[in-house]
Amino acid sequence: MSRFLLVVPPLVGHINPLVGVAAELEARGHRVAWAGHPEPIAQLVGPEAESYACATPQELTRPPELRGVAALQFLWQKCFGPLADAMAPGVERAVDAFRPDVVVADQQALAGALVAERRGIPYATSATTTAEFSGALEGMPKVAEWIEGIVGGLRARLGDPAATHDPRFSPHLQIAFSTPELAGCDAPQARWVGPAIAERPAPDFPWEWLDPARSLVLVSLGTANTDTGGRFLAECAAAVRERAGRLQTVLVDPGGVLDTGSDADVLIASRVPQLPLLERASAVVCHAGHNTVAESLWHGVPLVVAPIRDDQPVIAAQVTAAGAGVRVRFGRAGRAQLGAALDAVLTDPAYATAARRVRDAFRAAGGAPAAAAHLEKLAV
Known part of the structure; x- marks a missing residue:
């Protein structure tokens, strides 16, 4: 031991x-x-x-x-x-x-x-x-x-x-915790294990709200961007409501910048069970945070990425270079641009195909068991 x-x-x-x-x-x-x-x-x-x-x-x-x-x-x-x-x-x-x-x-x-x-x-x-x-x-x-x-x-x-x-x-x-298929580089000194996806405590969620006849879109800006996301989240909600006949959206709002609640088209919550929702999602709109991107692509879900700062522009570029998503400008994208980006990733099969290609690479890399095996060798 x-x-x-x-x-x-x-x-x-x-x-x-x-x-x-x-x-x-x-x-x-x-x-x-x-x-x-x-x-x-x-x-x-x-x-x-x-x-x-x-x-x-x-x-x-x-x-x-x-x-x-x-x-x-x-x-x-x-x-x-x-x-x-x-x-x-x-x-x-x-x-x-x-x-x-x-x-x-x-x-x-x-x-x-x-x-x-x-x-x-x-x-x-x-x-x-x-x-x-x-x-x-x-x-x-x-x-x-x-x-x-x-x-x-x-x-x-x-x-x-x-x-x-x-x-x-x-x-x-x-x-x-990625692979060259997404990162676009192959640092030979790194051990590429892909995302380490694990079960984690999940908040309650009204699963009966989901309409299986409509595509599910998950919108999240992570936990570190609550000070900047109000306008963007509101525009995402508006873009989905304009497509109410075919889309539903779960919108994550940890900072409470929007009114928490739901109607038939948009559900707003401070916390959601992200991994189970990704199993049902058809697209994700996010800030290109590595964790959200990795978990989305682990499930083969294409993305609309709107990087804000730090490493997010780099990760967004990786997503688009891999063909697994569309990039929009966080500070300027309104409902028209967001809606068009969603239409693209949901209707053009090339995005879903690319997302599944990254998914397959992620899963072949080994995740947590591969990381643990490398650490065991280091401990010897």
Whole structure:
């Protein structure tokens, strides 16, 4: 039996892929513990999970108007860097108490990688988005150099100053929860396992509301964009109502920017059972968050993607390059553009065919069992 410590940021999309991996490791007789913010870990893994609390900075949300390089600078200055400093003492306590054989560190939880390298513990990178493998900064050398400076300062404080590799890319093992068929690249150092889909607690849902004679559209902007999505969600609802004879929509609104409720065409809820709904969905409209995209394509569902910020434009480009969806502009798309995009992915069979092609690649990659097998080899 080996011990695996999973170090995660307080972000749902970065915890979800490791839930299935943790369950698989435990089913194989290993012991798993978590280090991070207790609330999302308990919500997604369960209150019985063995976990060690790590502090987080008070400010982890960005001003909604930030885009591009400004948003990236904010992330590193106000989020990733401060998050690593805040989490490090909790990770240290977890290492002392749990004595892991392997640390699994999310790419945005740099404290996990840096503490592991300083303590001489093998660690694996958990890459819940493939944007870091895409070479997005190749045309911005000054930005890349600036990020290297921040990482270097973190390493001097928290890690092994003699190390020279980028801690976001473990020299021992990098697990990417996608495949080259979607990512459009094949980083040879990564182990491409596809999405790690696992059952998770699901809220109640009025299944009797669904009309099997109409196509189901799921609309979600994730949990981190509630400050920006009101207009977009309202336009999505309007586009579907214009197609009421053939479409129904479940619209996820965690921030309550719209009136919660339902009519015959649109159901608005703060939380939904996303995985069971994807089994019935004909299309998904989303912000191109990697978690939502991966889960949609795992079910072979084509997408309308409206990236907002961060890695989302990269993931949206991957979707369109794979032929599995249509991209619209988040800030400008109205009901006419959204309706046309939905019409395209629902009526042109090429989109569904491409989505199924990615689905087949995802499922062949092995998911959580493949990730667990790679981690077992690292622990030997």
